[in-house]
Amino acid sequence: MISKSKLAIIETTDLYKAFGNNKVLRGVNLSIQKGESLAIIGTSGSGKSVLIKNIIGLLDPDSGAVRIKGTNVLSLNDKRRGEFNRKFGVLFQGAALFDSLPIWENIAFGLIQLDGLDRKTAYEKAQETMLQVGLSPEIAKLYPGELSGGMQKRVGLARAITTKPEIIFFDEPTTGLDPIMASIIDNLIIKNVRELGATALTITHDMSSARRIADKIAMIHEGKIIWNGPVNEINNSGNSIVEQFINGSSSGPIDTSVVR
Amino acid sequence: MKLIRSLGSFFLYSLSTTGRIGIFTGVSLIHCFSPPFYRKVLWHQLIEIGFYSLPVVGLTAIFTGMVLALQSFSGFGFSNENTISNVVVWGITRELGPVLAGLIVAGRIGASIAAEIATMRVTEQIDALITLSTNPYKYLIAPRIIASVIMLPMLVLVTDIIGVMGGFLVSIYDFGFDPVIYLRHTWNNLEFVGFISGIVKAIVFGFIIAIMGSYHGYHATGGSQGVGRATTNAVVSSSILLLLFNFIITAAFFIK
Numbered sequence: 339m340i341s342k343s344k345l346a347i348i349e350t351t352d353l354y355k356a357f358g359n360n361k362v363l364r365g366v367n368l369s370i371q372k373g374e375s376l377a378i379i380g381t382s383g384s385g386k387s388v389l390i391k392n393i394i395g396l397l398d399p400d401s402g403a404v405r406i407k408g409t410n411v412l413s414l415n416d417k418r419r420g421e422f423n424r425k426f427g428v429l430f431q432g433a434a435l436f437d438s439l440p441i442w443e444n445i446a447f448g449l450i451q452l453d454g455l456d457r458k459t460a461y462e463k464a465q466e467t468m469l470q471v472g473l474s475p476e477i478a479k480l481y482p483g484e485l486s487g488g489m490q491k492r493v494g495l496a497r498a499i500t501t502k503p504e505i506i507f508f509d510e511p512t513t514g515l516d517p518i519m520a521s522i523i524d525n526l527i528i529k530n531v532r533e534l535g536a537t538a539l540t541i542t543h544d545m546s547s548a549r550r551i552a553d554k555i556a557m558i559h560e561g562k563i564i565w566n567g568p569v570n571e572i573n574n575s576g577n578s579i580v581e582q583f584i585n586g587s588s589s590g591p592i593d594t595s596v597v598r
Numbered sequence: 599m600k601l602i603r604s605l606g607s608f609f610l611y612s613l614s615t616t617g618r619i620g621i622f623t624g625v626s627l628i629h630c631f632s633p634p635f636y637r638k639v640l641w642h643q644l645i646e647i648g649f650y651s652l653p654v655v656g657l658t659a660i661f662t663g664m665v666l667a668l669q670s671f672s673g674f675g676f677s678n679e680n681t682i683s684n685v686v687v688w689g690i691t692r693e694l695g696p697v698l699a700g701l702i703v704a705g706r707i708g709a710s711i712a713a714e715i716a717t718m719r720v721t722e723q724i725d726a727l728i729t730l731s732t733n734p735y736k737y738l739i740a741p742r743i744i745a746s747v748i749m750l751p752m753l754v755l756v757t758d759i760i761g762v763m764g765g766f767l768v769s770i771y772d773f774g775f776d777p778v779i780y781l782r783h784t785w786n787n788l789e790f791v792g793f794i795s796g797i798v799k800a801i802v803f804g805f806i807i808a809i810m811g812s813y814h815g816y817h818a819t820g821g822s823q824g825v826g827r828a829t830t831n832a833v834v835s836s837s838i839l840l841l842l843f844n845f846i847i848t849a850a851f852f853i854k
Binding site: 391394395396416420421423424426428430431432434435436437438447448451452497507 | 729
């Protein structure tokens with residue numbers, strides 16, 4: 339019998355991270371299977387962003403392990419870690435598009451710099467990806483500053499999927515968008531993740547988005563995963579913290595006076 | 599007691615900052631000499647630092663050369679082609695050319711490097727680079743250091759030529775000197791060591807400006823305020839270091 343950990347494409351074990359006296363992650367154990375879409379929910383300051391940054395390699399945990407396809411990536415040198423990152427696509431909260439590059443070059447960045455594609459072929463591929471995320475190829479030569487927030491998110495999504503990654507991370511994909519645009523972005527995420535057959539990890543505090551995007555939801559609270567299960571079971575989680583969060587209630591076990 | 603504690607913490611802070619800058623400089627240098635090299639980014643920086651600095655450096659040089667000739671004539675009372683051309687060519691090539699070009703580029707390019715990298719830091723663009731398996735030292739910092747070290751000597755060369763021409767124009771049209779005699783004296787007074795010391799200064803200044811801009815930009819925190827702080831710190835620190843190293847290099851070249 340194959341153990342659960344062998345099937346996991348992302349696995350964190352006893353992950354701890356503190357900034358000075360502020361203990362953000364206090365032993366996070368998480369496992370995501372291949373092809374699964376997991377949403378991590380939690381209040382502001384609960385450690386969602388720090389967790390995803392530890393998995394991607396933007397932060398180093400104080401202790402614990404991060405395994406990607408069974409390899410503890412924390413033991414790799416920078417070069418090997420960089421090679422591992424080629425399996426990843428990341429959509430950042432503010433899209434994080436490169437201001438100095440036109441839209442098409444933002445999308446084709448990985449194709450040009452990593453895959454070594456010539457600029458003409460990369461341009462054509464970028465235009466194909468733009469169509470996949472509902473962007474008109476006419477905007478290919480505009481710069482990020484000339485686009486609305488929703489369009490920037492689409493460009494960010496296009497950049498995340500253009501190299502056909504095995505794992506895609508979505509950092510608050512609907513934050514700052516109106517409900518209609520949020521729904522459009524969610525649908526694009528679902529469609530593209532399915533088409534690529536990728537594994538997806540999303541962090542969000544938008545419950546509508548989490549329910550739409552994910553197969554499973556995990557809730558992080560005070561640096562620990564306190565509940566983890568299929569989307570359709572979250573309404574009957576039996577956990578008062580989860581219930582307070584998903585109902586958006588100001589009274590309950592979550593101490594709102596210390597929410598950061 | 600409070601004063602001693604403050605002095606102590608300032609001393610420790612200075613030491614740790616110096617150490618951090620030292621490590622940052624070392625890592626940046628390693629990435630300047632190891633592949634991959636981003637030629638398109640380097641070309642863009644060469645144009646940005648060199649070509650677009652030409653107008654402001656040129657204007658500064660011509661007026662400085664003109665003022666130097668005027669002050670030599672009216673202030674020191676020099677009144678012949680030999681002495682005035684000597685003051686202008688020595689002053690420009692040894693000191694004013696590299697220092698003025700360095701300070702202007704520190705303000706223009708040091709600020710621009712710090713602001714651009716700091717904005718990339720606070721808007722997660724540097725994080726995005728890392729997730730795209732691109733080393734920010736190689737992609738952002740190394741091209742700026744290489745371009746700055748290459749273009750500063752070029753700008754100083756231009757400053758030298760235009761500055762000397764400024765002195766020439768004032769000498770010919772204001773003082774009525776003979777242009778041929780003035781130019782001959784200028785050529786004779788131009789000393790190789792003085793010129794080379796200016797070029798060495800330019801190389802060092804270019805390095806300082808790029809490192810300080812990159813360091814403060816790369817470590818920026820705290821949104822737009824952090825970008826502003828990084829920019830100010832980059833310009834102030836590079837200007838002070840530039841003047842310090844100007845003294846050190848001058849002493850190394852000319853004090854026996």
